[in-house]
Every structure is written in C-alpha cells, then in structure tokens.
Amino acid sequence: MNTAEYIHRWVQKHTQELIETADFIFRHPELSKEEVISSACLAEYLEKKGFQVTKGIAGLDTAFVAEWGTGKPILGFLAEYDALPGLGQEPVCTCQPLGTPGHGCGHNLLGTACAGAACALKEAMETSDLPGTIRVYGCPAEEIILGKIQMNQAGVFDDLDAAITWHPFDRNRVSYDIWQAQDMKNYKFYGVKAHASKHPELGRSALDAAELMNVGVNYLREHVADDVRIHYTYTNTDGPANIVPDFASTNYFIRSSKRSRTEDASRRVDDCAKGAALMTGTRVEIELVTSNQEMKVNRPLAEVFYQAMEQTNLPEYTEEELRFAESLTKEVGLVNDGNYFGGLEPLEDQPVLLAIGTDVSEVSHTVPTVMLSAATMCKGTPLHHWSAAAQSGMSIGQKGMLYVTECMAKGALRLIEEPELLTEAWRVHQE
DSSP: OOHHHHHHHHHHHTHHHHHHHHHHHHHSOOOTTOOHHHHHHHHHHHHHTTOEEEESGGGOTTOEEEEEEESSOEEEEEEEOOOBTTOOBOSSSSOOBOSSOBOTTOHHHHHHHHHHHHHHHHHHHHHHTOOEEEEEEEEOOTTTTOHHHHHHHTTTTTTOSEEEEEEEESSBEEOOEEOOEEEEEEEEEEOBOOBTTTOGGGOBOHHHHHHHHHHHHHHHGGGSOTTOEEEEEEEEOOSOTTBOOSEEEEEEEEEESSHHHHHHHHHHHHHHHHHHHHHHTOEEEEEEEEEEOOOOOOHHHHHHHHHHHHTSOOOOOOHHHHHHHHHHHHHHTOOSTTOOOOOBOOOOSSOEEOSOOOTHHHHHTTSOEEEEEEEOSOTTOOSSSHHHHHHHTSHHHHHHHHHHHHHHHHHHHHHHHOTHHHHHHHHHHTO
C-alpha cells in the first residue's frame, strides 16, 4: 500500500469523528476573537492525535499552534473557525434563523478539514518513517481580516516551507486566485450637541459629517479602477432626532486586486472624510483597523495540489441531498440550471481576479501558499448567506469537507516525498 492510500483510508476510518467535530463547531458559533469553544475543540482534537499544542500565540487568546514531528520540511495548515453575526441557521432548506452568529462562510468545515488533513498526513509519515514537521495554526478572526495578519507580524509563519489551506465554495478547484488587497477603517466624527429645533445654530452634527462623507465616497466610485470595491456601514446611529448628534461613526472596507490601487482609493476616502468634517465644523479620527496585501499565487504548489485533487474521488450525493439542493435552489433563486454539483474544474493558465479578500493573502507574501476550494454547497449559493450556513451544517457541506481533507493531505505528502517541489515553489515565490 502506498502512502497516499494510507491517507485515503485514514479519512474513511475517521469520517464520523470529523463530521462530529465540524457539527460541534457549527452548533457553537462564535464571532471573531471570541472563538473560545471552537478553538478549544480543534486544539483538543489535535492534542488527542499526538500534536503538541501551544495556545494564545501572537497575543490572540483564541489562536493556537499544534505541532508534530521534527526537522524539515515544515508544513503549516491554516485553520479558521470564526462565525458571522446574525447568520445562525438550522441546517434546513428554508430560512430558519436562530438569532445567533452562524457559519455562513463554512469555517466550521474549514478548520476541521485542516486538522483532519494534518492528522492523515501524520499517519502516512509515521507509516513510511518520513522526516518533517506538521503544524496546524488555529487562526481566529478571519472574518474581520485580522488573525493571520497579527500572527504573521509576530513571525509565527516565518520558518514554514509552505502554508496550506482551503475555503468552502460552490465548486471544486485549486483557488488560483488573486484575493483582494484590503484596508478596513473606522471613521469617527465628533461634533457639538444642541437642541435641534431651538438652537440648531449652536450644533455641529457628527451625523451630517458621516452622511456627507458617504455621499462623497459614492461620487468617488465613478473615478476609481474597475476592480476597486468600497463598502461601508454606520456603526453608531443612536440618539433622538431632536438633539444634534455629537458623535457618529462608520466602518469601511476598501479593496482591489493590487495593493497600490487599494492605497490610492483609501487615501481618497480619507479625503472625503476630512472634507466632510471641514464642511460641518466637526472633527474626524481615522483608524486603520487592519490591512493586507493581495494574494501571491504559487504555480508549482497549485499544480501539485491540483494533481492531488485529480487523484481523489469526488463526493457522491444521495437522492435526499439532491432534493435538498433542488428545494434550496427554488427557495433562494440560485442560478445553476439544475446542475447542483460539478466535478473538478480545470486549473487556470493565469491567476483569476477574485472580488473578495482573506487574511491568508498576507501569509502568501511570507511563505509559498496554496489554497483549495471544495464544493460544500450547491452551485450558485452565495457566501455570507443563510443558505451557505444551512449547508455548512449538514451532509452536503460535510462531504466537501472530507474530500478536501484528503486532497490537502495528499498534496502535502508529495511535498515531503519530493523536496524538489518545495525548492521550485520557493524559487517562484522569490521572483
């Protein structure tokens, strides 16, 4: 039996415990930086499998690193487990919100698969007496683009030979994508309170400033590059209408596929805020919450892991699962022409610009990084939506998770068995 077959058998043998782990995290959704139960679940799972766990790394209470083995190469799996606000959902094909956070991005599956891939790889290495070190990084707060950036700044990835991760989507492929460079900022306006009717001349409205800033930004959209995305929300709108508000705040995401364009747009958004403050006689504070570069793709790693995906059997779906997908498609109005689950999509010749972002991108500038995508939801399902959360908590999502667990472990095994692949990955990374 070859070592790749050991990985397949490990996943088959441990299927139920992986499903139970993903389901536990699904049933205990926690917001970014609050993932106490979820991180402990994965850390304890890995500890039982023989990994040495260190918690609270890089100043993040819910981050950890689990390590097994010695020497080179050192391969790191990047696990996530945070949920999204307001997306708690029963795993059914109609909208049944729970009024809690929820896994509308499938991170309950993401973290579990990374832990499972590391354990499967460990068994294959033990069987063949292969040298090397496996790490699983518990990475909190991806949804607010924070965890891996802070961990990267602390140097926890510096000695890796490669970083490996995946993301739940509606298709199976190597994510040969340029995820966006991003700035997340808070704009805080300070004015002067006054009676809005009797003494309006004494007031300086912070809310007016915030609204004028947003108007300016909406005009700015006409004069930025096509791939620039700017979106905002008000984060403080409390108070009665008869008092001129002396405080208002907004949160902005500013993104594009190139760091220089993101920085240019970000400066211009700042100018809109400063101009609004000047117009209203208020003061603005600009807080850069987090920032990351665009994804740096690595062709040699993409090819290795694509071959691993080719060599792994795709999930097969039951009639019940197909009926679930059909009902969900009708309920949400998904676009899939009745083809709910596709096969393995080809590896693109050139990187694909993606209109979303992740803090994995920052790691990709430190070490060669590869990301896979697996179908944990039927085609057309939008992320950050109740329908994605529903499928993350049932067998459709779990089957995609098991598939990618095996794919990641097999690709990582090749990197250990054929060290020249890592040499080539680093050559491309340093170009």
